[in-house]
Amino acid sequence: xxxxxxxxxxxxxxxxxxxxxxxxxxxxxxxxxxxxxxxxxxxxxxxxxxxxxxxxxxxxxxxxxxxxxxxxxxxxxxxxxxxxxxxxxxxxxxxxxxxxxxxxxxxxxxxxxxxxxxxxxxxxxxxxxxxxxxxxxxxxxxxxxxxxxxxxxxxxxxxxxxxxxxxxxxxxxxxxxxxxxxxxxxxxxxxxxxxxxxxxxxxxxxxxxxxxxxxxxxxxxxxxxxxxxxxxxxxxxxxxxxxxxxxxxxxxxxxxxxxx
Amino acid sequence: xxxxxxxxxxxxxxxxxxxxxxxxxxxxxxxxxxxxxxxxxxxxxxxxxxxxxxxxxxxxxxxxxxxxxxxxxxxxxxxxxxxxxxxxxxxxxxxxxxxxxxxxxxxxxxxxxxxxxxxxxxxxxxxxxxxxxxxxxxxxxxxxxxxxxxxxxxxxxxxxxxxxxxxxxxxxxxxxxxxxxxxxxxxxxxxxxxxxxxxxxxxxxxxxxxxxxxxxxxxxxxxxxxxxxxxxxxxxxxxxxxxxxxxxxxxxx
Ligand SMILES: Nc1ncnc2c1ncn2[C@@H]1O[C@H](COP(=O)(O)OP(=O)(O)O)[C@@H](O)[C@H]1O
Ligand SMILES: [Mg+2]
Numbered sequence: 001x002x003x004x005x006x007x008x009x010x011x012x013x014x015x016x017x018x019x020x021x022x023x024x025x026x027x028x029x030x031x032x033x034x035x036x037x038x039x040x041x042x043x044x045x046x047x048x049x050x051x052x053x054x055x056x057x058x059x060x061x062x063x064x065x066x067x068x069x070x071x072x073x074x075x076x077x078x079x080x081x082x083x084x085x086x087x088x089x090x091x092x093x094x095x096x097x098x099x100x101x102x103x104x105x106x107x108x109x110x111x112x113x114x115x116x117x118x119x120x121x122x123x124x125x126x127x128x129x130x131x132x133x134x135x136x137x138x139x140x141x142x143x144x145x146x147x148x149x150x151x152x153x154x155x156x157x158x159x160x161x162x163x164x165x166x167x168x169x170x171x172x173x174x175x176x177x178x179x180x181x182x183x184x185x186x187x188x189x190x191x192x193x194x195x196x197x198x199x200x201x202x203x204x205x206x207x208x209x210x211x212x213x214x215x216x217x218x219x220x221x222x223x224x225x226x227x228x229x230x231x232x233x234x235x236x237x238x239x240x241x242x243x244x245x246x247x248x249x250x251x252x253x254x255x256x257x258x259x260x
Numbered sequence: 261x262x263x264x265x266x267x268x269x270x271x272x273x274x275x276x277x278x279x280x281x282x283x284x285x286x287x288x289x290x291x292x293x294x295x296x297x298x299x300x301x302x303x304x305x306x307x308x309x310x311x312x313x314x315x316x317x318x319x320x321x322x323x324x325x326x327x328x329x330x331x332x333x334x335x336x337x338x339x340x341x342x343x344x345x346x347x348x349x350x351x352x353x354x355x356x357x358x359x360x361x362x363x364x365x366x367x368x369x370x371x372x373x374x375x376x377x378x379x380x381x382x383x384x385x386x387x388x389x390x391x392x393x394x395x396x397x398x399x400x401x402x403x404x405x406x407x408x409x410x411x412x413x414x415x416x417x418x419x420x421x422x423x424x425x426x427x428x429x430x431x432x433x434x435x436x437x438x439x440x441x442x443x444x445x446x447x448x449x450x451x452x453x454x455x456x457x458x459x460x461x462x463x464x465x466x467x468x469x470x471x472x473x474x475x476x477x478x479x480x481x482x483x484x485x486x487x488x489x490x491x492x493x494x495x496x497x498x499x500x501x502x503x504x505x506x507x508x509x510x511x512x513x
Contacts, residue, residue, distance in 0.1 A: 150347040159314055160362030160413065161336035170361075174352045251352045256395045 039221045044228075047221040061229060063205040067123070067198070068191050068237075071130025076187065078131075079138030080180045086139070087146025088172050100139065108133045108194045112201055121202035126195070133194045138183040145179025146172055178254040181245055188241060192234045207233065264292040264448050265327040265337070265416045267313070272322035274308055280474040282308050286322070288468065288478060292416070295443050295450045295487075297460035300470030301507060306453045309470070310421045313451065314340045326416060336362055339410035343422040345402035349394040349409075355401075356381065356390040359408045366413070380412040383442055400431035404438075411442065417449045425454070436463050440487070457503050461488050461496060469503055471510030480506040 022041050029040040051057040086093040086100070108129045119125035149172055157171045199208025207229045214222030245253050267290040274283040282305045290296055300306050311317045313324060315334040324331040331338070339362075342348040349358050359377045367373040381387055384404040394402060403423055410418050424432040440463055443450055454460050460467045465487040469480035482503060488496045 152342050152344055152347040153350060155314075155316060155334070155340065156342065156348050156350075156409075157361070158316070158334040159336070159338065159340040160409070161365055162362075171350070174350070177352065251393065256393055257351050 035220075036218060037220060039224070044221045044224050048225050051222075051225065057225070057229070060205055060207050060210050060226070061233065063203075063209075064192075064195050064199065064207045064230075064233065067126050067195050067206065068130060068188070071127045072134050072184070072187065072191060074127070075131040075134035076138050076180075076184055079135035079183070079187075080142045080176075082135075083139035083142025083180075083183075084146055084168070084173055084176055087143040087176070088168055093143075100136070103132075103136050104140070109197045112197060116201065126198040126203070129194050129198045130191050133190050134184075134187040137187040137190055138180060141179045141183030141186070142176055145176035148179075149175045177252045178257055181252060182254065185238060185241055188237050189234055192230060192237070196230060265329075266291050267417060267449065267451075268323075268325040269313070270323045270325060272312060272319040272324065274305070274312060274317070275320050281320075282473055282476065283312075283470075284475045285477050288481075290417075290449060290451065292449055293447050294466060295440075295452065295464040297464045297467045298451065298453045298470060299455065299457060299460050299467055299503065299507070300476065301472045301511060302455055304470045304473045305476040306455075306470060307421055310340065310419050310451070310453055313417070314338055314419055336366075336413045337416045338419055339413050339415040339417075341403075341406050341410050341418065341420040341423045343425050345399055345406065345426065348406055349402055351394050354391050354393055355386055355397070355405050355408075358394070358405055359412050361409060362413050376412060377408075380408045383411070383445070384408045384438065398431075399427050400435060403427065403435060407439065407442070411446060411448075415448065417451060420450065420452045422453055422455070424459070425456075432459075439463065457500055457507075458491060460503075461499055462491070463487060467503060469506050469510075472507075479510050 025041050029035070029038045032038050035043065048057065082092075082096070086096055111129060111132065115125040115128055119128060153171060153175060154167065157167055162170060195206065196208035196211070199206035200212045203209040207226045210226035210229070211223050214220065214224075214226060246255070250256065267288075269286050269288045269290075272283060272286040273281055275281045286309065298306055298309060308317070312319055313331070315324075315331050315338065318332075326337065334340075350361065353361065356374075356377050359380060360373060363373050363376065367376060378387070378390070381390055384407055386401065386404050386408065389397065389401060394405070397405065406423070407418075424435050427435065436459060439450075439452075450464075452460075452464060457467075465484050467480070467482040468478050469482065470476050471479045480503065482499065484495075484499070488499070490496075
């Protein structure tokens, strides 16, 4: 397929998928006929529009995105660095691996009460939860990435005169970069999940807050807006991230590595 | 030519841990500026010999010397060129950046470094592809990039382990010719490993034949005045048969 054809194909198939979803939802809400439990798509669309005009929706989206970005801004580099070090230096791995294994089975949600106890109902406690989730996710893919660095590349660099430390900076980290980026991508998805959980406790804005607040006021339309908003936010962030990697920093795209 | 060093492999044996002896009693002198092929059946230890010279592995006994100085590890005086071209280049760097990779430690001045990189890429006929990434190159172009990345370092020895073994016949023929031309122009030592007798006779005038392993040793040190220009040259088939025979007889024992 040519490029323009591909774009048309994707737009059309996306539109069909959305249309089918909305139609099924309409039919369901008509049959169900209890707007307080399942409002129609039109009703939800109208409330969304009025929330948008009043600026309320953007505030919720903005707060969630800000929490995600702050948590990731710290979590990604920390996870990447520790992951690379664990993959490259066996001693570092031996020291940290037990904790990584344990943390891997402890979801951020399980830490929310603890985080509230330590940091109180604060932005910091939400940042900390996102940091925890994202850094762990990036750490695991970075470590796996280091272990898959081609032995020939290492030998080639040694033969061109690189020592152990230079090797880490000039070969290992760049070679692992695509793995780190795919860890970031997974991290975005997990991060959005954690924000919601974090915002359900004691927050006064954010999409997670919107869902909880909607439930306590029996405003199902607001709950749906919160839920769809989360999904769309995650989709938007994922697609933008992939686009940026492919077009702004193509040398770090996994595509460059396939078949090399 | 005098700046480059002679290589002496002195009574080298190699075994991995408690495994069988792979190479035994390897004793070779390769003087600076020669183009030597190492030929042998697969599994005989050709790559192990290359790894020993490169310094990736250490001999179990014996020494490898560059002008009386012991080789203790890998270094830019013995650049290796690998057969596996899909893994040997750095995929995040362009052709020019790959060639510049090792040079960064040698030439500090950016402009001078760039000039040297471009000159070298001209020698391997890649001037039109300097900003491409490895994923955009054919196998032959990847090997040209690897050769440029090696010769730009001005090493005493260019160690090539079956570099053209995975290329199609036509590309291989081109690269053989170009490699010989580059060697005639630069004049440093090339150690070229291959299992193709014809290739060996067409690119070099000295062919070392390794017997089949374990306990592989050099069973033939074939030297002549000049390399063969063409398989139809007088004496080519006789030389071919002679080398083939020494490989065959080493297989029987
Ligand atoms: N790192 C290693 N550990 C153990 N055995 C090895 C190692 N490298 C090579 N060998 C063995 O040495 C022998 C020669 O291998 P190699 O040098 O790759 O042969 P060639 O390049 O001639 O095909 C083989 O039997 C191989 O199994
Ligand atoms: Mg081999």
